[in-house]
Amino acid sequence: MAAEVICVGTELLLGDILNSNSQYLAKELAELGVPHFYQTVVGDNIDRVHQAIEIAANRSSILIFTGGLGPTPDDLTTESISSYFNTPLVEHSEVIADIQQKFAQSGRVMTPSNRKQALQPAGADLLPNPAGTAPGMIWQPRAGLTIFTFPGVPREMQRMWRDTAVPFLKTQGYGQSTIYSRSLRFFGIPEAALAEKVNHLFNSANPTVAPYAGKGEVRLRISARAANEAEANALIEPIAQEIKQIAGVHYYGEDEDTLASVVGGLLKAKGQTLSVAESCTGGGLGQMLTDIPGSSEYFMGGVISYANRVKIDLLDVNAEDLAAEGAVSEIVARQMAAGVKTKLRTDWGVSITGVAGPGGGTDTKPVGLVYIGIASPNGNVEGIKYQLSSQRERELIRRMSASQGLNLLRQRLQIGD
Amino acid sequence: MAAEVICVGTELLLGDILNSNSQYLAKELAELGVPHFYQTVVGDNIDRVHQAIEIAANRSSILIFTGGLGPTPDDLTTESISSYFNTPLVEHSEVIADIQQKFAQSGRVMTPSNRKQALQPAGADLLPNPAGTAPGMIWQPRAGLTIFTFPGVPREMQRMWRDTAVPFLKTQGYGQSTIYSRSLRFFGIPEAALAEKVNHLFNSANPTVAPYAGKGEVRLRISARAANEAEANALIEPIAQEIKQIAGVHYYGEDEDTLASVVGGLLKAKGQTLSVAESCTGGGLGQMLTDIPGSSEYFMGGVISYANRVKIDLLDVNAEDLAAEGAVSEIVARQMAAGVKTKLRTDWGVSITGVAGPGGGTDTKPVGLVYIGIASPNGNVEGIKYQLSSQRERELIRRMSASQGLNLLRQRLQIGD
Structure with a gap:
């Protein structure tokens, strides 16, 4: 039928x-x-x-x-x-x-x-x-x-x-067993690399495991056919555990989780606060964080320092360093993160500065070059460099940069400071 | 065939x-x-x-x-x-x-x-x-x-x-005549209200006129079948002119235009600069503005003043007014706009403060209540109140609020200051 x-x-x-x-x-x-x-x-x-x-x-x-x-x-x-x-x-x-x-x-x-x-x-x-x-x-x-x-x-x-x-x-006899699915979410690992690591699971019949990629992140969907949710979970859980074990730090959440919601949960659990300093993302990181209802509990705000003058005036970025190294540099990323943490009196400060394109790239600083700054509660200030593909569109480079900032913060919140 | x-x-x-x-x-x-x-x-x-x-x-x-x-x-x-x-x-x-x-x-x-x-x-x-x-x-x-x-x-x-x-x-003989389309874009008028005004055009055969709505704005697509683009434009142009005349201030652009790109073009033409102060949108307005390549020419940056303390510390919002009127109020919107304009030394300052929901609404300040502040080059500072439907989702309320801010700025830039 x-x-x-x-x-x-x-x-x-x-x-x-x-x-x-x-x-x-x-x-x-x-x-x-x-x-x-x-x-x-x-x-x-x-x-x-x-x-x-x-x-x-x-x-x-x-x-x-x-x-x-x-x-x-x-x-x-x-x-x-x-x-x-x-x-x-x-x-x-x-x-x-x-x-x-x-x-x-x-x-x-x-x-x-x-x-x-x-x-x-x-x-x-x-x-x-x-x-x-x-x-x-x-x-x-x-x-x-x-x-x-x-x-x-x-x-x-x-x-x-x-x-x-x-x-x-x-x-008519249909739907006596139903498909229940759980998605595991990963960031910072390409689909092919993750697929290779869990390749042996793709032939499983019940539950099945299938990869999905999009918007710079990867999901694995585990689907079980079972009479009810408890039976499905009993099938799904061991596979989920195995995958999390294999994926390590790249695994960040399940189903409706986002990097912003996971970061929010960690900050709430620790009773810590966050502020952001954004250049190339222009507010996109703040927007991701405030997509989460109740984010005002841990997210205090930030500075969109699109112009260099704003970096100096509002974030106390050193004008000489800015002139010498340029706005897209490790030292400026670190000063932006430290500056916003101090100015907004938060436990954490995260900054992003990069070349989103399509114009503005040079030989030494091509489109897709991004620095993330992270100022931690213990006073440590890091600057991390990424080179995203220059071929990518402005929108994707900006979204990937903001996601990268959230992911780095997540990892630091998870390992403790 | x-x-x-x-x-x-x-x-x-x-x-x-x-x-x-x-x-x-x-x-x-x-x-x-x-x-x-x-x-x-x-x-x-x-x-x-x-x-x-x-x-x-x-x-x-x-x-x-x-x-x-x-x-x-x-x-x-x-x-x-x-x-x-x-x-x-x-x-x-x-x-x-x-x-x-x-x-x-x-x-x-x-x-x-x-x-x-x-x-x-x-x-x-x-x-x-x-x-x-x-x-x-x-x-x-x-x-x-x-x-x-x-x-x-x-x-x-x-x-x-x-x-x-x-x-x-x-x-094979196809495509000798082709359909050419032009979309006209409107903001601040419901689809039904616009459709009623241009109802007499919907029966036109060549060009045809059809309405589309989505993401809080309305488009009318004018489509002409013609042998080439010049002939199509000759059919489309008089209808486009008539519609623009009828829609007045609600018309803002064509085809790939966005409110942010139109605002950007107006600011560039006037050689003026802009900064933003965002509360409930959390960076979304800045992100919209910086979606436009080359926006650094006129957009200097802004302050995401999610917490009240940031409104006071970074935007010089008056603590007593804030306590008396609340963060979502006309006076705070005005002080945020004036504050960011002064702090970032720009010609224009636009602010947004509102209740994005789903929680946080009260009888007097329900979900969907939004105030937009606009500080103009001539020193004038306005505060404009909007009540979006409380039934709308957080994401839509935030996007509509940012779009509303851009639209108000566009109207002021178009009539001059």
């Missing part, structure tokens, strides 16, 4: 919108263990929707439609399905009442075209849409074939899917 | 990746004026790829495949196409040489499995892949049917598409 996803909408064929519904449904079907071999996109055209049904109904037993349930003449998914199966449409008065009520709530009056949304093939069951006006349906037009329709708006579709399709599929 | 997109990859059916290739190709086909009625996703399975070919080849004359060109046993797009048309695969020695060279450049040795990538059906023309190891092909297995294959990696696929498929389609 395979399921097939059919997304209806000329806007998809024009490339006006990204088809995120098909990914969402694919993931859901995979988690429930429902086989799923084809996806189709077809425009708002009755003949072509008929053809898509003809093909899909002959190879799959569950057809999942999204899109084309709106009030306009373009929206003809329901009409196409009922005419393909020679079944008349019937009007559901409770849908009209529901639409009228929703319009009234927002002070609007229902238009005649909305009546269309109350029509469903005779014999179909309504799928209520709590978040919009277009209901869907679940219908068995013939033995062994079940059809679902959902609106194209992802938020509405997803809620209706969870509320109606998932319970139905469970009654 | 219709084109059909067939994306091959079990990872798409598992929902592991979003199918952005089908959107890219849809948009490209629409711009070239190539009819396009169906898209299919099928897994890495020869029988099912055969079935997809059978269906598509009977209703379309151009089949565009993406994915399944890699070196692993899973990758079987080329094999499936050649076996469907009973055509033997032949090895292209120039592809092997190319792969060997690419591996050598990165210090690796070509594996035997890569040889597979040099196989193409007899009679097919190679499509070189400058950005990867997997070449594609263009092949006419029978009269009236043209098949393209591209790798699944979007960057590689897109480059090969532009270099090879587009020129081919132009020789």
Whole structure:
């Protein structure tokens, strides 16, 4: 019993919108263990929707439609399905009442075209849409074939899917075991290098281990199929421990953790405070830190010292050192970190100065050269040099620089000072 | 002569990746004026790829495949196409040489499995892949049917598409007229309110006008079909002028413009400088400003005054006012803006203080309450209050606050001081 996803909408064929519904449904079907071999996109055209049904109904037993349930003449998914199966449409008065009520709530009056949304093939069951006006349906037009329709708006579709399709599929025997996943997060190690170290785990069947890379960091996702979360965790935990052991200092967190949230947790646990001095990142490090609700407990603020004069005036960077070594130098990074720590009276000070590009690079200081300064509670002040690839875009160099600063601070917080 | 997109990859059916290739190709086909009625996703399975070919080849004359060109046993797009048309695969020695060279450049040795990538059906023309190891092909297995294959990696696929498929389609008579678009950008007006004002333009056929909303701002895209850019501009320009006239101060830029780039251009034109004082945005405003290459010409830096003590110590905010009115207040916003302008010796100072949530809101100062301070070159200091929806997420409240600050500064720079 395979399921097939059919997304209806000329806007998809024009490339006006990204088809995120098909990914969402694919993931859901995979988690429930429902086989799923084809996806189709077809425009708002009755003949072509008929053809898509003809093909899909002959190879799959569950057809999942999204899109084309709106009030306009373009929206003809329901009409196409009922005419393909020679079944008349019937009007559901409770849908009209529901639409009228929703319009009234927002002070609007229902238009005649909305009546269309109350029509469903005779014999179909309504799928209520709590978040919009277009209901869907679940219908068995013939033995062994079940059809679902959902609106194209992802938020509405997803809620209706969870509320109606998932319970139905469970009654059909699916979803008795579910896939549970845990992501481990790493920083400072390339995907290929990490993959090589844990290569022996990639052939594991349950749980599976798969690498993902992006935004300068790497994740390993461990996925277990099990009847419940406790059983899944029993499968996942030993693999997670082994990977953490292998990855060492490069491992920094799980699932929704970010470098900023991990740093925040460590600072809170130690009762310590932090300030930042930013040049090439221009505020990006502060923004990452304050993305975390409650960060005011440990993050006091900082200085965006984009111009050299600000480095001197607000951070007490030595003007002669600045002139001699340049703004992108180890000594300036150290003075910025020490300066912001002193000025903001915090336990830690982290600074970033670098060449983000695309212009401004020289032979000795190319685009991608970054110095991170770290002033520690014990008075120690370090300056660490990085050379990111000059080929990278300004945005990525800036984000990598800020992440690098957080990662260095994390390592120092973890080993103690 | 219709084109059909067939994306091959079990990872798409598992929902592991979003199918952005089908959107890219849809948009490209629409711009070239190539009819396009169906898209299919099928897994890495020869029988099912055969079935997809059978269906598509009977209703379309151009089949565009993406994915399944890699070196692993899973990758079987080329094999499936050649076996469907009973055509033997032949090895292209120039592809092997190319792969060997690419591996050598990165210090690796070509594996035997890569040889597979040099196989193409007899009679097919190679499509070189400058950005990867997997070449594609263009092949006419029978009269009236043209098949393209591209790798699944979007960057590689897109480059090969532009270099090879587009020129081919132009020789077939497509793309003689092309769609040219211009986006107009607005801030500070809801999509529905703007749409109402320009409602009479939405029925226009050439150019068309369509609204897009996202990330707190609104765009109107004007698209004209024309033989060349000059003709398109002649169609677009009067509509653009009319819309700008109607939208007034809410219009801020075109196409790739951002509020930060527009503010930067205005500051550069006036030879003026800017500094920022950020509380709830934590560096986000500085980051937006420094996203723009060359922003060091006018952006000097700022103070992230997350803690109240930093507002007092570094920005000379009055401690008594702070205690009496609270950090999120008009007077503190004004003192922050004036303070940073003075401390950093800039022409303009912009400040932001607000309640980003999710915690920290009170009855009198709910989540979403934001004050923007603007200190102008003439000595004038304003404090402007905004109440964003408390229901919005922390991230959006922070981004909207920073954008609001840029937008207020833009308006002041445009009307002069």
